[in-house]
Amino acid sequence: MLLILAATIASAAALSITAPKALVLSSDGSQLRSESLVNPPSTPITLHSTDTLKLTFTVQEKDQGVRPHQTFLRFYDADSGEEGIQPVRVSASGKAKFDLNMARPPLSLPPTTDKPIHVSLILGSFTHPPAKIYLFDLVLPESQPPPQHPDEASFHVLPEIQHTFRPEQKVPPKAISAFFAGLVVSPWLVLITLYSSVPQKLTHIGSPNILGFITLLAAFETLLLWYWVDLRLGQVLLYGALLGSLTVAAGNRALSSVAKWRVGK
Numbered sequence: 001m002l003l004i005l006a007a008t009i010a011s012a013a014a015l016s017i018t019a020p021k022a023l024v025l026s027s028d029g030s031q032l033r034s035e036s037l038v039n040p041p042s043t044p045i046t047l048h049s050t051d052t053l054k055l056t057f058t059v060q061e062k063d064q065g066v067r068p069h070q071t072f073l074r075f076y077d078a079d080s081g082e083e084g085i086q087p088v089r090v091s092a093s094g095k096a097k098f099d100l101n102m103a104r105p106p107l108s109l110p111p112t113t114d115k116p117i118h119v120s121l122i123l124g125s126f127t128h129p130p131a132k133i134y135l136f137d138l139v140l141p142e143s144q145p146p147p148q149h150p151d152e153a154s155f156h157v158l159p160e161i162q163h164t165f166r167p168e169q170k171v172p173p174k175a176i177s178a179f180f181a182g183l184v185v186s187p188w189l190v191l192i193t194l195y196s197s198v199p200q201k202l203t204h205i206g207s208p209n210i211l212g213f214i215t216l217l218a219a220f221e222t223l224l225l226w227y228w229v230d231l232r233l234g235q236v237l238l239y240g241a242l243l244g245s246l247t248v249a250a251g252n253r254a255l256s257s258v259a260k261w262r263v264g265k
């Protein structure tokens with residue numbers, strides 16, 4: 001069957017067109033230009049935004065009108081490589097008519113510039129060799145960019161995020177750190193020195209009230225160190241309030257014990 005079909009196509013005459021004609025009409029119906037397309041016109045056909053192009057022709061085989069299985073107009077921009085294909089209806093007698101209204105252009109048109117595009121006719125048939133016929137050059141109004149959607153910018157590629165890191169924390173010299181560390185510990189050194197200078201009173205200083213007061217003072221120092229390492233300000237205020245109330249009570253008892261000891265002495 002394939003061989004028979006191939007032989008039939010080879011023996012069939014090529015398709016051609018007769019009486020091709022192009023008319024350019026304005027919006028009020030007046031004729032602006034008329035061209036016979038037996039030979040391509042020397043100058044491009046120009047359409048404005050309100051003009052209409054009417055194209056007519058007849059498809060024939062051996063002086064007899066035929067209807068191809070497929071008939072297309074091809075609009076091709078040689079500079080950009082863009083093209084558009086528009087189907088054309090052909091009657092059983094081979095007559096065809098196509099209207100291009102620039103007030104409502106078909107979506108098949110490629111994007112246009114101020115340069116002409118090539119318009120060709122493509123004929124396809126199961127029983128005839130295919131044909132491609134160049135018709136004319138066409139200048140159309142330049143394509144307008146589509147309106148920008150309000151959310152369009154959200155779908156564009158965003159610039160790469162550049163992280164700016166804080167510089168390394170500056171540490172004071174070791175000598176200054178040691179000086180202030182000694183300044184913080186100095187009250188404890190003074191306290192120990194005073195205790196050692198009065199050994200005859202150690203028995204009274206070792207009383208539970210005084211030892212409790214000193215222990216709470218050491219707890220305050222530990223709380224400040226813990227705050228510097230891990231705690232937050234709210235936690236320090238809470239723990240400090242609890243320690244403060246206990247320290248005040250223990251201090252009063254310690255002072256009372258010392259006062260009783262001095263009176264008894």
